[in-house]
Amino acid sequence: xxxxxxxxxxxxxxxxxxxxxxxxxxxxxxxxxxxxxxxxxxxxxxxxxxxxxxxxxxxxxxxxxxxxxxxxxxxxxxxxxxxxxxxxxxxxxxxxxxxxxxxxxxxxxxxxxxxx
Amino acid sequence: xxxxxxxxxxxxxxxxxxxxxxxxxxxxxxxxxxxxxxxxxxxxxxxxxxxxxxxxxxxxxxxxxxxxxxxxxxxxxxxxxxxxxxxxxxxxxxxxxxxxxxxxxxxxxxxxx
Numbered sequence: 001x002x003x004x005x006x007x008x009x010x011x012x013x014x015x016x017x018x019x020x021x022x023x024x025x026x027x028x029x030x031x032x033x034x035x036x037x038x039x040x041x042x043x044x045x046x047x048x049x050x051x052x053x054x055x056x057x058x059x060x061x062x063x064x065x066x067x068x069x070x071x072x073x074x075x076x077x078x079x080x081x082x083x084x085x086x087x088x089x090x091x092x093x094x095x096x097x098x099x100x101x102x103x104x105x106x107x108x109x110x111x112x113x114x115x116x
Numbered sequence: 117x118x119x120x121x122x123x124x125x126x127x128x129x130x131x132x133x134x135x136x137x138x139x140x141x142x143x144x145x146x147x148x149x150x151x152x153x154x155x156x157x158x159x160x161x162x163x164x165x166x167x168x169x170x171x172x173x174x175x176x177x178x179x180x181x182x183x184x185x186x187x188x189x190x191x192x193x194x195x196x197x198x199x200x201x202x203x204x205x206x207x208x209x210x211x212x213x214x215x216x217x218x219x220x221x222x223x224x225x226x227x228x229x
Contacts, residue, residue, distance in 0.1 A: 044219040093159060102150055102217060107159025
């Protein structure tokens with residue numbers, strides 16, 4: 001299947017700093033990418049839908065000023081956690097859809113963020 | 117409110133036996149369901165799907181059953197193999213949601229040799 005690369009795979013940062021996570025579709029173009037967050041033993045929660053060339057669509061309860069999403073090209077979306085706090089510590093994972101079918105939804109390997 | 121629930125966080129099965137993973141949903145608008153499989157340090161990968169117009173879909177060793185009246189679906193793996201050991205996520209979508217997926221919390225399947 002298609003490949004989605006996400007990095008870094010893990011990051012430790014100090015409280016108050018910003019962290020950028022990249023999500024790249026390596027062998028296909030993705031007009032839509034998705035960002036999820038997962039707490040231990042809980043489901044993947046959709047944070048936002050990233051649309052190439054336009055503003056991201058955020059889910060209810062997700063602070064758009066805290067979680068900045070940029071989808072500047074058809075192969076790259078970035079999530080920046082601004083002014084990170086310990087409660088932002090979580091597993092973040094992206095996905096990119098090749099076409100319109102969810103069977104063609106490919107996931108990155110995720111980023112474990114730990115904020116000290 | 118969790119709209120897609122996987123109530124069993126873990127399941128252990130002997131190699132060669134059947135594995136049955138269950139998933140319940142509460143939103144009656146969901147009309148498409150998918151199962152994803154996730155190995156450690158990797159992202160989930162698509163396994164099998166089913167539309168609400170069907171009650172069964174089979175692909176090799178994997179079969180998904182859908183009971184709309186009970187809002188329940190299950191994934192059957194037979195025969196189970198050690199390589200099937202992974203976390204399995206159930207996901208659902210509906211036509212009005214731009215195909216956004218709502219995930220369950222996952223079930224860790226361990227197939228014992």
